[in-house]
Amino acid sequence: MKTGPIADVVVVGAGAAGLLAAITAKQNNPSATILLLDSRQKIGAKILVSGGTRCNVTNERVLPSDYQGGPRHFVKHVLEAFTPTQTINFFREIGVELILEPTGKYFPVTHSGKTVLEALMKESDRLGVVLKTGHRIEGVRKKDALFSLKENSENLLWARRVILATGGLSLPETGSDGAGFRFAEHFGHTIIPTYPALTPLLSEDKDWQSLSGVTLEAELSFFRNGKKQASARGSFLFTHFGFSGPAALDISRHFAACPAQEKPEIFANFIPGSTEESLQNLILSRNGSGQSLKHFLSDEFLLPDSFLDVFLQRNNLGQLSAFSKLSLVNKRKLLRLLRESPLNVTGVTGYKKAEVTAGGVSLEEVRFSTMQSKLVPGLYFSGEILDVDGRIGGFNFQWAWSSGTLAGRSAVRSLS
Ligand SMILES: Cc1cc2nc3c(=O)[nH]c(=O)nc-3n(C[C@H](O)[C@H](O)[C@H](O)COP(=O)(O)OP(=O)(O)OC[C@H]3O[C@@H](n4cnc5c(N)ncnc54)[C@H](O)[C@@H]3O)c2cc1C
Incomplete structure (x- = not known):
């Protein structure tokens, strides 16, 4: 078996987290040899497809509560080690100007993930990171103070420090196939069971499916054993297989994590932002002066006609009859269904469509001040491989940038 020279740091995985880890390592110790490896010939596939190819790099306001998974104090410490402001400044320094959209999301001014990837690769190259695609x-094994990384039956690489930035299992064609979990498990790390997150919801409800292509604003609530556990508000899209759009993607992790015997259910509030009381006042006290129910709802709530046709028909609310003729019982039913319509979700689409992986390397066995393993000195983690997943809005990249930076910085500092 051929063996090469000993690298100071080997970063496995050249996605968002690995690139930041390698760049930061080199910035902090220009004389260290930093090797960045990726199984793919072309790296950064997720950066290129992200945000509809526009790459939502970060968010105006990033809080630990925007994340699920491991303990909040861990996430807080990592985000503070490399904040969104530092992220924006870093990208400006490497030539990527970011702009803030009204939604709080930051995108490159070019509206292209390619700009982000190219700038990161250029910076990594300029600093002298050795990239091997x-x-x-x-x-990965450890013998005495050195790590050996097996490439194939012929090649063995050696390193003083290893950073695992291999991602999770989402969108496997981009190179993340869960190999990093196996490496971590070999070293005794606990892997919190994984499942797809930020992924569309499945439903066999023909009424909802017939609305494929219709988008509206909604607040979705997730119930477990009849108790509300979580909610997500945002744009909501009906599809031929179920539901998509940010609200559906954000709530999906809760449904995916819940065993069937605990009765996972998702309900939609189609008038988000209004209180029950204000709706009650509007619907129970008004007579609608001869307007049809459909027109009344369309005027009051700006709901799309196609949606109202299906919504009223499926609930036997007679869309053409005058609003004033609606019985009190039916007004109450309307009120309830506008705020809490069952979506009849049967599952979530798998890793193939998921933007992120929930679960992963347990944070209990990683030091939040350095990202170093508590079990294996010299082994570090960053990015999606860890048991942290963010909601839609640039939060997952921010986790990758922050945890990558912290791991890269700590790994080289520990060399001296
Ligand atoms: C369609 C889509 C859109 C998204 N949009 C956004 C968005 O706009 N904003 C946002 O914040 N987040 C977004 N995300 C999530 C975000 O892309 C990820 O959270 C982030 O890229 C994770 O970075 P990572 O470096 O941890 O992992 P990855 O990007 O998955 O990188 C891991 C790398 O490791 C390599 N690798 C794996 N195993 C090995 C091995 N054994 N040997 C060598 N190399 C290996 C892989 O080839 C891969 O290049 C999106 C995700 C998807 C799928």
């Missing part, structure tokens, strides 16, 4: 790592 098409190099898939099959196994």
